[in-house]
Amino acid sequence: MARVELSWNPFDLSDPGPCIDVIVTNSRAVIEVMEEGNPVGLEYPKPVKIKALLDTGASITVISKTYANYCKLFQTGEGAKIAAIGATHTGVEHAGAISFPGTPLRPFDPIRIVSGTFAREPSYACLIGRDILRNWNITFDGRSRRVTIID
Secondary structure, three states: OOEEEEEOOOOOOOOOOOEEEEEEEEOHHHHHHHHHHOOOOOOOOOOOEEEEEEOOOOOOOEEEHHHHHHOOOEEEEEEEEEEEOOEEEEEEEEEEEEEOOOOOOOOEEEEEEEEEOOOOOOOOOEEEOHHHHOOOEEEEEOOOOEEEEEO
């Protein structure tokens, strides 16, 4: 059983919330298919670790459009609806994989990831939604300023 503890200060208004490091890439299946069809091979950028917010209000995992373009996530659809703070935004669907470097948490590959515009958010480039959160036992302890994830 994997266990991860994250710090989070709900009393600090500048703290964006409980964040975890993630690496988002194309799914293994997409990479294999693309490499089979292209004997020269596709050039993918080296994976980059980014911050992700654990967002119990998000039904799906969302990544910034900028990062999705940088890591060349394979697009599987358009017009994905993202509801946030009373407004609906349109995103792009991707077939991706997500891992949690430096932790024993298991990766998710493949997983549907939607990319969208993150307006003025310097603290994170990804929202971990309930599509992933439902696989974990998560405790938010405001008094101790800790979030515990058990996989």
